[in-house]
Amino acid sequence: MPKVRVTRRLHFAAAHRLCNAAFDDAQNRAVFGACSNPNGHGHNYQLEVTVEGEVDPTTGFVLDVKRLRDLVSDLVIQDLDHANLNVDVGWLDGVNPTAENVAVRIWHRIDGHLEGARLVSVRLWETERNLVEYRGE
Amino acid sequence: MPKVRVTRRLHFAAAHRLCNAAFDDAQNRAVFGACSNPNGHGHNYQLEVTVEGEVDPTTGFVLDVKRLRDLVSDLVIQDLDHANLNVDVGWLDGVNPTAENVAVRIWHRIDGHLEGARLVSVRLWETERNLVEYRGE
Amino acid sequence: MPKVRVTRRLHFAAAHRLCNAAFDDAQNRAVFGACSNPNGHGHNYQLEVTVEGEVDPTTGFVLDVKRLRDLVSDLVIQDLDHANLNVDVGWLDGVNPTAENVAVRIWHRIDGHLEGARLVSVRLWETERNLVEYRGE
Amino acid sequence: MPKVRVTRRLHFAAAHRLCNAAFDDAQNRAVFGACSNPNGHGHNYQLEVTVEGEVDPTTGFVLDVKRLRDLVSDLVIQDLDHANLNVDVGWLDGVNPTAENVAVRIWHRIDGHLEGARLVSVRLWETERNLVEYRGE
Amino acid sequence: MPKVRVTRRLHFAAAHRLCNAAFDDAQNRAVFGACSNPNGHGHNYQLEVTVEGEVDPTTGFVLDVKRLRDLVSDLVIQDLDHANLNVDVGWLDGVNPTAENVAVRIWHRIDGHLEGARLVSVRLWETERNLVEYRGE
Amino acid sequence: MPKVRVTRRLHFAAAHRLCNAAFDDAQNRAVFGACSNPNGHGHNYQLEVTVEGEVDPTTGFVLDVKRLRDLVSDLVIQDLDHANLNVDVGWLDGVNPTAENVAVRIWHRIDGHLEGARLVSVRLWETERNLVEYRGE
Numbered sequence: 001m002p003k004v005r006v007t008r009r010l011h012f013a014a015a016h017r018l019c020n021a022a023f024d025d026a027q028n029r030a031v032f033g034a035c036s037n038p039n040g041h042g043h044n045y046q047l048e049v050t051v052e053g054e055v056d057p058t059t060g061f062v063l064d065v066k067r068l069r070d071l072v073s074d075l076v077i078q079d080l081d082h083a084n085l086n087v088d089v090g091w092l093d094g095v096n097p098t099a100e101n102v103a104v105r106i107w108h109r110i111d112g113h114l115e116g117a118r119l120v121s122v123r124l125w126e127t128e129r130n131l132v133e134y135r136g137e
Numbered sequence: 138m139p140k141v142r143v144t145r146r147l148h149f150a151a152a153h154r155l156c157n158a159a160f161d162d163a164q165n166r167a168v169f170g171a172c173s174n175p176n177g178h179g180h181n182y183q184l185e186v187t188v189e190g191e192v193d194p195t196t197g198f199v200l201d202v203k204r205l206r207d208l209v210s211d212l213v214i215q216d217l218d219h220a221n222l223n224v225d226v227g228w229l230d231g232v233n234p235t236a237e238n239v240a241v242r243i244w245h246r247i248d249g250h251l252e253g254a255r256l257v258s259v260r261l262w263e264t265e266r267n268l269v270e271y272r273g274e
Numbered sequence: 275m276p277k278v279r280v281t282r283r284l285h286f287a288a289a290h291r292l293c294n295a296a297f298d299d300a301q302n303r304a305v306f307g308a309c310s311n312p313n314g315h316g317h318n319y320q321l322e323v324t325v326e327g328e329v330d331p332t333t334g335f336v337l338d339v340k341r342l343r344d345l346v347s348d349l350v351i352q353d354l355d356h357a358n359l360n361v362d363v364g365w366l367d368g369v370n371p372t373a374e375n376v377a378v379r380i381w382h383r384i385d386g387h388l389e390g391a392r393l394v395s396v397r398l399w400e401t402e403r404n405l406v407e408y409r410g411e
Numbered sequence: 412m413p414k415v416r417v418t419r420r421l422h423f424a425a426a427h428r429l430c431n432a433a434f435d436d437a438q439n440r441a442v443f444g445a446c447s448n449p450n451g452h453g454h455n456y457q458l459e460v461t462v463e464g465e466v467d468p469t470t471g472f473v474l475d476v477k478r479l480r481d482l483v484s485d486l487v488i489q490d491l492d493h494a495n496l497n498v499d500v501g502w503l504d505g506v507n508p509t510a511e512n513v514a515v516r517i518w519h520r521i522d523g524h525l526e527g528a529r530l531v532s533v534r535l536w537e538t539e540r541n542l543v544e545y546r547g548e
Numbered sequence: 549m550p551k552v553r554v555t556r557r558l559h560f561a562a563a564h565r566l567c568n569a570a571f572d573d574a575q576n577r578a579v580f581g582a583c584s585n586p587n588g589h590g591h592n593y594q595l596e597v598t599v600e601g602e603v604d605p606t607t608g609f610v611l612d613v614k615r616l617r618d619l620v621s622d623l624v625i626q627d628l629d630h631a632n633l634n635v636d637v638g639w640l641d642g643v644n645p646t647a648e649n650v651a652v653r654i655w656h657r658i659d660g661h662l663e664g665a666r667l668v669s670v671r672l673w674e675t676e677r678n679l680v681e682y683r684g685e
Numbered sequence: 686m687p688k689v690r691v692t693r694r695l696h697f698a699a700a701h702r703l704c705n706a707a708f709d710d711a712q713n714r715a716v717f718g719a720c721s722n723p724n725g726h727g728h729n730y731q732l733e734v735t736v737e738g739e740v741d742p743t744t745g746f747v748l749d750v751k752r753l754r755d756l757v758s759d760l761v762i763q764d765l766d767h768a769n770l771n772v773d774v775g776w777l778d779g780v781n782p783t784a785e786n787v788a789v790r791i792w793h794r795i796d797g798h799l800e801g802a803r804l805v806s807v808r809l810w811e812t813e814r815n816l817v818e819y820r821g822e
Contacts, residue, residue, distance in 0.1 A: 003685045005680065006680050007678075011265075013179060015178050020744065034219035037220065037221070037225070039220070039225055041150050042180055043180065044180050044265070055646075055648045059568065060644040060646035062648055062680075065678045081171070098744070127150065129695070131694070132690065133692070134689050142545075142546075143510075144544070145540060157334075198509055199511055206540075235334035237280070269281070271276060274276065285675075289589050289590040311632070313631070314563040315632065317591065360587075370471040372466075375466065375471045400476075401559075403419060405417070405418040407418070409414075422812075450769035453701070455812050493722050493726040494724070495724035495725050498724050539696075550819060550822065551820075553817065553819075556815060557814040558814070607705065
C-alpha cells in the first residue's frame with residue numbers, strides 16, 4: 001500500500017518568558033531582549049503534527065485525522081492551552097520555553113502514542129513569521 | 138476630493154489574565170473559565186486601525202500608511218508588544234484586559250493624534266476566530 | 275458604557291447543489307452552470323457572526339465570545355456541518371441553498387437568541403474569494 | 412425580499428512608482444521615500460468589490476458572483492494585471508498611483524456596469540497590512 | 549545547473565461521502581462518523597503539486613508555473629471541481645474518497661505528464677487544519 | 686543536543702520583467718507572455734529561510750530567530766524591497782529574475798553568513814499560489 005503523510009494543525013494560546021535561570025536579570029535581558037520581560041508575554045501558537053504510514057485498504061486512512069487531533073489534544077493541547085509555559089506544565093519543567101525546546105518536548109510527549117503511525121515532524125509556529133520544526137534527530 | 142478609508146494592520150504578542158479584582162478566585166473561574174488561570178496565557182494580537190479623510194491632491198494619500206503605522210507603533214504597539222496587559226501598561230490600569238476593554242483604550246490612546254484624519258474603527262483580533270471592533274460610540 | 279461589536283468566526287463543511295425546482299435540467303444548467311451538477315459539490319464555509327452591545331462593566335464583555343460560539347454552534351453549525359444543504363436541514367427547506375439564502379436563514383435562526391446582544395451581521399464565505407453579508411434589512 | 416451584500420475577491424500583480432510630476436526628485440524622495448524609487452517596485456494587489464441588492468427569488472442570487480467576477484475582470488483586472496500602473500493603463504492617466512487613487516478610479520470604472528446591483532465598496536489591499544476602501548463618497 | 553522545486557497551488561470544490569461499500573450503514577457510521585452521512589458533505593480542497601528539475605538557462609524556469617497550472621488543471625481540476633468524488637470521477641472509481649486515496653490517485657493521474665520535470669509531492673488540504681501528502685513511495 | 690530547523694518568514698515588494706536579453710521582443714512575448722511586458726509588473730514576495738542546527742543548551746535557541754531576521758534583512762531584503770529586480774540589484778546582474786533564479790541567488794547571498802547554523806532551504810512565494818524552493822543542490 002502507498003505510504004502517505006497526514007498532518008493535523010492545532011492551536012493553543014499560552015504565556016511564556018524566555019530566561020535562563022542561571023543568568024541574572026541583566027544577562028537575560030542581554031540575551032533574550034523583550035522576550036525576557038519579567039511579567040511575560042504570549043502567543044497564539046500553531047502546532048502541526050505529521051505522521052506517516054501505509055494507507056489502510058479498509059478505511060482509506062493512515063490514521064483518522066480526527067483521531068490524530070484527539071490524541072494530540074489530550075496529550076499536548078489540554079496542558080498548553082491557556083497556560084503559562086514557564087510554570088504550569090509539568091512536562092516542560094526545567095526547560096527555557098523557546099519554540100525549539102517546546103517542539104522537542106512535544107515530540108517526546110506524543111511519540112509512541114500514535115497507534116502505529118510513525119511520527120515524522122512537529123512544527124510549531126510562534127508567530128506567523130517564526131517557525132521551528134523538530135524531526136526526531 | 139473623494140473620501141477614502143485607510144487601514145493599517147499591526148500586531149503584538151502579549152500575556153493577559155481575565156479577572157475582576159472584586160471577585161474571589163471561584164467567581165473568576167466561574168465567569169472567565171480558563172481565561173482566568175492565575176499565571177496567565179497570551180496571544181498574537183492583530184490590530185487594525187482605520188482612518189478616513191479626503192485624498193490630498195498633492196500626494197494622493199489620505200494619511201501616508203507608513204506614517205499611520207509609525208503613529209500607532211509609537212502610541213500603542215511599543216507599550217503592548219511583549220508585555221503583560223494586566224501589569225505592564227499604564228494606560229490599561231484598572232481595566233480587566235478583555236479584547237473589548239483593550240480596543241476601547243486603544244481608541245482613546247490614538248484618537249486626536251492622527252494628523253487630521255478621522256479615526257473610524259479599531260479592530261482587535263485576539264485569535265483568528267475572535268474579533269472585537271470599537272467605533273467610538 | 276462604550277458599544278463594541280464582537281465577531282466569532284466558525285466553519286462548517288457541507289454539500290449543496292444550486293437549482294430551482296421549477297426549472298428543468300437545461301434551465302438549471304443555463305442559470306447555475308457547474309453549480310447545478312446533479313450529484314452536488316461542496317465547500318468549507320466560513321461563517322462570521324457579529325453582535326453589538328454595551329460592555330458590561332463587571333466582566334468587560336459584550337457577550338463572552340465563547341458563549342457566542344456555543345450559541346451559534348448549537349443553533350447553526352450542528353445542523354450544517356457534514357450535511358447536504360439541499361436535503362438534510364429542516365430550516366433550509368424550500369430554499370435554493372445559495373450563499374445569499376443560507377445567510378438570510380442563519381440570521382433568522384439566531385436572531386433573538388443572543389442573550390441581549392444585538393445581531394449586526396451574518397457573513398458567509400463560500401470560498402476564499404466569495405462572500406455574502408446579510409444585515410437584517 | 413431581503414437585501415444582501417455580495418463580495419468578490421480578485422487579485423492582480425502590478426508595478427508602480429509613487430511620484431508627483433510637479434515635484435523634483437528630491438521632493439519625491441522626501442514625500443514618498445522608497446516608494447518613489449525611479450525604476451519602480453510592485454505588489455500583489457487584492458481587490459474586493461462589494462455590491463448590494465435584493466435577492467432574486469428565482470435564482471437566490473443578488474448578482475451571480477461568477478458574473479460579478481467576470482465583469483470586474485473585464486473592466487479592471489485585464490488592464491491592471493501584469494501592468495505598470497504609471498504608464499500602461501489609460502484610465503489611470505494623470506494620477507499618482509497610490510492605493511487611494513487606484514481604488515477611486517476602479518470605483519468609477521465599474522460603477523453603473525453591475526447589472527442593477529448597487530456598488531457599495533471597493534477595497535484594495537496593497538500588502539497584507541495596508542488597505543484602502545472607497546465607498547463613493 | 550541548480551535543481552529547484554516549483555509548487556503550484558490550485559483549488560477545487562467537491563462533495564464526498566466516506567464509506568466502505570463492504571460495510572453496512574452501522575459499520576460506516578462507526579468508522580467514519582459524520583463523514584459517512586448518506587447525503588454527503590463537501591470541501592474547498594487546496595491542492596499543492598511540487599515538481600523538481602534543473603533550471604533551464606535559457607528561460608530561468610524549471611517548468612513555467614503557468615504551464616504546470618494548466619497541466620494540473622486539465623488532468624485533475626477539470627474533473628474534480630464542482631463534482632461529487634464518489635460518483636462523478638472515472639479515475640476515482642472503486643476508491644473510498646479519503647484525502648489519502650484522492651492524493652494517491654492525483655499523483656498517478658499527473659505523473660509522467662509534467663514535461664520532463666520530476667514529480668516530488670502531492671499535498672491535499674481538505675480543510676485549513678487537515679493535510680495529506682503523497683510522495684510516490 | 687537535538688537538531689531543530691528554524692524558519693523566518695520575511696517579505697519584500699519588488700518589480701520585475703521576465704525576458705532573455707538574447708531574445709527579441711516577439712520571442713520574449715512567446716516564452717514569457719504577460720510576464721515580459723516591457724514596463725514590468727511586480728509582486729509582494731514572501732521569503733522563507735530555514736536553517737538547521739543543534740539547540741544551544743544555554744539559550745534554548747538554534748539561532749535566535751530575531752538574529753536570523755536581521756541577517757537576512759541586511760543581506761537580502763534591504764536590497765530587494767521597493768526595488769526593480771532587473772536593474773537595481775547588483776547581485777542579480779545578468780540573471781533573468783524568475784523566482785527560480787532569485788531564490789538561487791538569495792541562497793548564495795546568505796550561505797556562510799548564518800553564524801554556524803546550516804542553511805537548509807530558501808523558499809520564495811511570488812504569489813499566494815506560486816512557490817519555488819532551492820536547497821543548495
